[in-house]
Amino acid sequence: MDRSALTHTDTFVRRHIGPDDAETGRMLATLGFGTMDDLVNATVPASIRLDRPLALGPERSEFEQIREFREMMSRNRVFRSYLGMGYHDCITPPVIQRNILENPGWYTQYTPYQAEIAQGRLEALLNFQTMVIDLTGLPIANASLLDEGTAAAEAMAVAYGVSGSDKRNTFFVSSLCHPQTIDVVRTRAAARGMDVVVGDHESFDFTQPVFGVLLQYPATDGEVIDYRPFTQRAREEGIVVIAAADLLSLVLLSPPGEWGADMAVGTTQRMGVPMGFGGPHAAYFSCRDEYKRQIPGRIIGVSVDADGGRALRMALQTREQHIRREKATSNICTAQVLLAVMAGMYAVYHGPEGLRAIATRVHALAELLAAGAERLNYRVVHGAFFDTVRIDVGTRAGGILAAARDRGINLRGIDDSSVCVALDETTGVEDVEEVLVALNRGTALPFSIDELVDGLTPEIADGFARRSDFLTHPVFNRYHSETEMLRYIRTLESRDLSLTHSMIPLGSCTMKLNATVEMMPVTWPEVSKLHPFAPPEQTAGYLEMFRQLEADLAEITGFDAVSLQPNAGSQGEFAGLLVIREYLDSIGQGKRTICLIPQSAHGTNPASAVMAGMKVVAVATDASGNVDVEDLRKKADQHADDLAALMITYPSTHGVFEEAIREICDIVHKRGGQVYMDGANMNAQVGLCRPGDFGADVCHLNLHKTFCIPHGGGGPGMGPICVAKHLQPFLPGHPVIAVGGGAAVSAAPWGSPSILPISYIYIHLMGAEGLKRATEVAILNANYIARRLEEHYPVLYRGANGTVAHECIIDLRQLKASAGIEVEDVAKRLMDYGFHAPTVSFPVAGTMMIEPTESEALSELDRFCEAMISIREEIREVELGIMDRADNPLKHAPHTAATVMADEWSHGYSRERAAFPKQFVRERKFWPHVARVNNAAGDRNLVCSCPPMEMYAEV
CATH class of the missing domain: 3.40.640.10 (Type I PLP-dependent aspartate aminotransferase-like (Major domain))
Structure with a gap:
């Protein structure tokens, strides 16, 4: 029998790579090459070519690979971890897990540079910013950073920039901060020539040449500290105060903005985002209004569109680092959008009352644990805490940690004589009892949990309780049933173009297939x-x-x-x-x-x-x-x-x-x-x-x-x-x-x-041959697009033999003089054809950089090329005077359904041409949710939280 009949049939390479052999042959013929080797030889310098296959083995089937990986991951042992230090187990609402985290309509989107086809994600990020602003008590927030440590380092850089004194070069970090945050801050400071002093904030010498301080709230060992006297003195000395704050605790605790902090940073991980052995998680960053021009990363702002309606966009985009280059104050060019969306949706789903109930329960369990520890004759070190209890156990720390591990529990040893227990949303009364048994070194408790519960009246200590409202906007008070939440998520998803709709041909971004089998684990x-x-x-x-x-x-x-x-x-x-x-x-x-x-x-x-x-x-x-x-x-x-x-x-x-x-x-x-x-x-x-x-x-x-x-x-x-x-x-x-x-x-x-x-x-x-084939097809697809478009748009750069690599740059600069058309007009018009624009004006102003990747089939490449050629014909009509230089489909793109269906239509081109310029558009039309967004208006009037409903009523 032919042994090939026994091999797996669900091999992956043909699933990942778009063009089949016949399509590959047609594209090579179009380019004038006989084989793929001929194209590669003409493109990649012979002096650097690899002369052997990669030592990675053969391609695998999806079934056997996922089975093997499941076995590998089964070697992990999932203990109940009460280690804290900025990481907590949490509950991801299933409606969010299934419909956002596991949904390619959310995870295959691109950065929302093209706001008109990203309104759903922008609204979700605006919700995130509003959540952060409300909980931290500070008026400006960005749309997420990478993690708490790097957010603290970014805040340090902002503090240095706004301190206004060349004589101050020292940054003070409380020793009560999380150890990983201290280390990351030290790394960033050393690279920039700043000095970092780590010490006790209570003995801090305000006469030092310090430009900023970092405080942990609550402290890494759980203590809730009254920082008001410290922040008041710091403000008198012109020192910027940064609070690294646990976001869930701020539901019950007085927020940093109310006790004098200038900036707040932290992680939103426990707002429904799994720990994931460390990430990814969305960090948050909020600050005083006067720092809004220095805040790193991205801010989502409220603006208006060409029809006068409310529209969202990334504000202050000139701060993007690829534009400012060496003058940039940060190199951040990304965020943790998907995780920020999840965290914001967690707040939407639970609302203020739901978050208050979660936080109150977590704190009550911590109080229960503290009471039990005291009944075991241990000393609870701090009188004020939220979810983390530090317990003085004398000389028993090692034995207690071992007893906990024997019961599948991880506790944190602070030193030889104390342990910390950080509780979370997933903790139950039975879990607290398990921890107490571990504290009792594995022996039965001499009391019942019910006795402890009956004697407790848990509440936040005097002087620390939050008195201000939060999450008052209707979006956080409307979608608490799963039916409503599901519809809200799906509504926002429908406003965003993703890889589920069409190719996203962004140069230098490689928007290829994110296969389901890869995402499952x-x-x-x-x-x-x-x-x-x-x-x-x-x-x-x-x-x-x-x-x-x-x-x-x-x-x-x-x-x-x-x-x-x-x-x-x-x-x-x-x-x-x-x-x-x-x-x-x-x-x-x-x-x-x-x-x-x-x-x-x-x-x-x-x-x-x-x-x-x-x-x-x-x-x-x-x-x-x-x-x-x-x-x-x-x-x-x-x-x-x-x-x-x-x-x-x-x-x-x-x-x-x-x-x-x-x-x-x-x-x-x-x-x-x-x-x-x-x-x-x-x-x-x-x-x-x-x-x-x-x-x-x-x-x-x-x-x-x-x-x-x-x-x-x-x-x-x-x-x-x-x-x-x-x-x-x-x-x-x-x-x-x-x-x-x-x-x-x-x-x-x-x-x-x-x-x-x-x-x-x-x-x-993919294996060695599959990976190589992917690279070859990526180069093939890019050269095919360059060849099809070169008669209509000049291709700006080519290699020594006239080919491009995996992307090409087309030049649109001449269109401004000939037709008054800017590259932005072409980008917006592509939306009417159902495409996200290629990379615009980078690395050369007035150009588009196109990268199709290997995952797009010939039919999709042709669809995109037909759209670009059709747009060039529209421009030609402007050049010939057939269409007006100001009143043409490009200048008014994108066209929304509301615009096209309005009673009045004053343009010199038809509604059908505006909305359905090609037959393939009619077959799967994607409607932009808003008309062209006014970027300047948004920057002049920065609003980065959910506006009150009366503002919408004004439109």
């Missing part, structure tokens, strides 16, 4: 319910996955070691540069601080270099979009004594494989520098070439691009770094869990571990 309990500081004997499955994934990424990139800690591409850039700086310092070359960055590099590179304490020197590019090698050589010679690094994106953001890449790396190495390669465009390299082979020393990878973690509407992401052997000792470390040897860059040891299974499963499903 994210919500498995053995993946989602582990505390990030659980002991290693409970996390064997995760540790094995990390080991294999690190080995796979090292093989793919040609490097020797990998750190999975950076939890975003921006974090990877920062971490990679820190590794370089620490290495240079270790060999006595710490004076080297110059970072050369070509104009063709990825946009956040300059901001990351400045954050890492480097000075940016720009390198020119030539007319073909390549690095100007002679200008590089000149700048490298000029700075030979202080050259630290070159940051280069490969292929470049111009969509070109540069022939001189080896020479470029050699120039830098010969002058004592290191080469950092931005891996944003790694989707054009996998299986064909490896950065570690042709000269890079460190490379970050966007797992949310090349390796299939979904963009989630703008986050989560992962940005691990791969390094050469000499840099390995400096990979990021962690103060709680032993990893790496360098400085911590993220709050959790492995960044956002619960989404790493997505990349692991993708790599193992």
